[in-house]
Structures are given as C-alpha cells and as structure tokens.
Amino acid sequence: xxxxxxxxxxxxxxxxxxxxxxxxxxxxxxxxxxxxxxxxxxxxxxxxxxxxxxxxxxxxxxxxxxxxxxxxxxxxxxxxxxxxxxxx
Numbered sequence: 001x002x003x004x005x006x007x008x009x010x011x012x013x014x015x016x017x018x019x020x021x022x023x024x025x026x027x028x029x030x031x032x033x034x035x036x037x038x039x040x041x042x043x044x045x046x047x048x049x050x051x052x053x054x055x056x057x058x059x060x061x062x063x064x065x066x067x068x069x070x071x072x073x074x075x076x077x078x079x080x081x082x083x084x085x086x087x088x
Contacts, residue, residue, distance in 0.1 A: 010056040013063040017053075030054055037070035045069055048084060055085040 010017070016034035020027045030053035032038040038049050049069045055061050061083055068080040 010054055011058050011063075012053075013056060014053065014066065035066060035070045037067075041069070041072060045072055048082065051084055051086075052082070055087065061085070 010030070014034040016030045016032070018029055018031050020029045030050055032046055032049055032053075035049060035053070038046065041049060049066060052061055052066045052069060056063065056066060065080065065082050069082060
C-alpha cells in the first residue's frame with residue numbers, strides 16, 4: 001500500500017488508512033482500532049469517527065477532533081464542535 005497522499009486522502013495522523021482486498025478488488029478504508037478509545041464508542045459515534053479519519057485535512061478537521069470523539073464522555077458537556085462531512 002502506498003503511503004502517499006492523494007487529493008481525496010486524509011492526512012492520516014493515526015496511521016489508520018489501510019487497504020481491504022476482496023477478490024481482485026482493493027478498497028481504501030480507515031481502521032478505528034488505530035484510534036485509542038474508539039473501541040468503546042456507540043455505533044453512531046464510530047461512524048462519525050471513521051468519517052473524521054477519512055476527511056481529516058489539518059484545517060477544518062484536525063487530529064484533536066478525532067481524539068475528542070474517541071474520548072467522548074456521555075455525561076460531560078460538549079467542549080469541541082465536530083464537523084460531519086458526507087462524501088459520495
């Protein structure tokens with residue numbers, strides 16, 4: 001797998017980018033297990049965390065946002081605004 005960054009790739013601060021091979025096809029994916037704390041998240045926040053990993057650009061979405069989701073405390077008041085960026 002190439003470690004190079006293309007126009008659609010994130011900065012990959014957690015080294016979460018990986019390749020899933022299915023038959024003759026390969027798909028780029030982002031492993032949540034690369035982000036400490038993500039394993040305890042509810043499914044909906046895992047989807048948001050994966051979205052942040054895919055779209056982290058160092059400007060609008062930064063490593064701190066991913067860490068904020070991974071360290072989510074359901075009893076705490078929100079302290080960081082997190083962006084969701086749907087991609088087709």
